Amino acid sequence: MAMRDKIEHAIQNQPCTVKDLKSKFGGDRGSDRKVMEAVDQLVHEAVICQRQGVFFTVRSGRADKALLCKVVKLGKNFAFVMLEDGTSDIFIPGRFTRGAMPGDMEKFEHPRVEGSDEGEILAILEEKNDLVGTARRIEGRLKFVPDDCPAISMQLMRDCEGGAKDGDKVAVEILQRGNRQEDHRVGVAMRFGSSDEAKRCAKALLYAQDIRSRFPDKVREEAKKLENAEVSEKDTEGRMDLRALPIFTIDSAETKDIDDAISLTKTPEGGFELGVHIADVSNYVKPGSELDNEAFNRATSVYYADQVVPMLPRELSNGICSLNPRVDRLALSCVMTLTPEGEVVDHTIAKSVIRTTERMTYEDCNALLAHSDPALAERYARILPMLEDMAALSRVLEGRRRRRGALELDTRESYVVCDESGTPVDVVLRTPGISEGLIESFMLAANECVAEHLNRLDKPCVYRVHEKPSTDKAETLRAMLA
Secondary structure: OOHHHHHHHHHHHOOEOHHHHHHHHOOOHHHHHHHHHHHHHHHHOOOEEEEOOEEEEHHHOHHHHEEEEEEEEEOOOEEEEEEOOOOOEEEEEHHHOOOOOOOOEEEEEOOOOOOOOEOEEEEEEEOOOEEEEEEEEEOOEEEEEEOOOOOOOEEEOHHHOOOOOOOEEEEEEEEEOOOOHHHOEEEEEEEEEEOOOHHHHHHHHHHHOOOOOOOOHHHHHHHHOOOOOOOOHHHHOOOEEOOOOOOEEEEOOOOOOOOEEEEEEEOOOOOEEEEEEEEOHHHOOOOOOHHHHHHHHHOOOEEEOOEEEOOOOHHHHHHHOOOOOOOEEEEEEEEEEEOOOOOEEEEEEEEEEEEOOEEEEHHHHHHHHHOOOHHHHHHOOOOHHHHHHHHHHHHHHHHHHHHOOOOOOOOOEEEEEEOOOOOEEEEEEEOOOHHHHHHHHHHHHHHHHHHHHHHHOOOOOOOOOOOOOOHHHHHHHHHHHO
16 A cells, blocks of 8 residues: 555544654654655645644544643543633543543544534644652552552653652653553653652652742852842932831741831821832842743742742842841832722832831731730830721721622631641641731732722733633532522
8 A cells, every 4th residue: 555545544544643644654764754745745635634733634524623622630541631722621531532641732522423522632742741650569560650640550661760669759751652541651750759758749749840949050149149138328229218117017927038018107187108018029130130030930939838939049038038127128119198988099109118127927916906915015015006007997998898899708728737857737727817807908909009000101010810711610600609
């Protein structure tokens, strides 16, 4: 049979990528060239067509039913894929998964059979070959069990076990792919240690999400130059000087990087001047620098259990960019003038220099406002009146929000308590008090003020939206509310 006929027959039975066709009919430079020549001829004659890297026979009409998707859930005998636009999940029976793994990008056909809700994976376009899981001895052989699909196991190639032992957490790479998940062959890329140790599991979990605690050498070199840095008089030039204001921070006791502070004074008209001050990281992280590129890639600090992986090296996040008490710090300040009814009637947004007077915790502030600790009240007598004014203003602002139709969601945070080895021993519910509420109210007020300011100037800004829900989700919510 001619190469052209072989390829047409193969694609008629199952849509294929170039990689699939070369795997079936190629193998060397000469035969690979013949494959491509035959494919070009078939496309030119409109016998086959290409859709995003996958070839279909034109007569079958399957190209019109093929959609891009990604595997989001994998079991032993099934998979769920999500459409590229994230609108819905589709069920794929196990025999039609073609060995696809979570994170793979595929072309799939839906419905597989007219009138059904099932789909079939036609071709794998992008392979996600790095996985994290546990090495297990199964039936005498050391195998790999992925964390995100523990119902399956893959064989570790004997010369690629990387010293892994039964029960070790490991990161692997798929070296050879088969038509079923169990037919894949993997090699160990990194060994974290025993899965019985919590800290080893935590490292593996972070690695799986591509979260690295260690910063690249060039980033650390830049950060080292800012170790023990102080604000100089030159740094303060052109900035609004707010060092005389009674500014303080309120955070949880565990917080190391303090990035926001607040201040409040009464106006002669009986209103308030509320200040929200955010650490000015931009003064130290310059566009295009190694620090900037790394921060952009990380996007945020990551909190897990009782630890944190910071977005910036600790020389910045815990040092010069942290609003520590009784030292000068550079900030971006939004100072708002409010009426006694909580309406913002004037504001100033500016680069500033501040000096926080106290590092307060939510627990201490709640105790002060509850008047439950006389010793604490004596210690913080200087700021207690301002704290009580803050609580009063917070109630006014919350009242305005409720009258505007704000949702009241009774949500509570919890935090994980770990022992010295890093093993979780308890989960404690954190009940928010007055101080948590006032910080939330003040941050919302500042965000609204800045958003309105930029809107009036017709300037672009970064903001978050809640995507329009799918029809199915809207109907489910409607039924629940009814």
